Amino acid sequence: MIWQLDLIIMVLVIAAGIGAISVKDNLGAAILFGAYSFLMCLLWAIMGAVDVAFTEASVGAGVSTVFFVAAVFRTTRRTKD
Numbered sequence: 625m626i627w628q629l630d631l632i633i634m635v636l637v638i639a640a641g642i643g644a645i646s647v648k649d650n651l652g653a654a655i656l657f658g659a660y661s662f663l664m665c666l667l668w669a670i671m672g673a674v675d676v677a678f679t680e681a682s683v684g685a686g687v688s689t690v691f692f693v694a695a696v697f698r699t700t701r702r703t704k705d
């Protein structure tokens with residue numbers, strides 16, 4: 625394994641995770657959660673767990689992100705911040 629690639633992806637995973645919990649916009653949080661799931665999929669694939677990577681890509685980065693974005697678009701804001 626190339627440890628530099630692992631380190632870069634891990635830093636991006638941490639940044640996406642922190643960004644997902646700290647952003648105020650729900651749509652931005654949903655998109656950052658999808659990016660987090662995709663980066664975790666890359667880490668699983670690099671580690672050789674292809675079945676876990678495929679599951680993370682299809683469920684975490686795919687279906688869950690679509691559901692979150694759809695839920696954000698179906699809700700309305702109470703105030704005009």
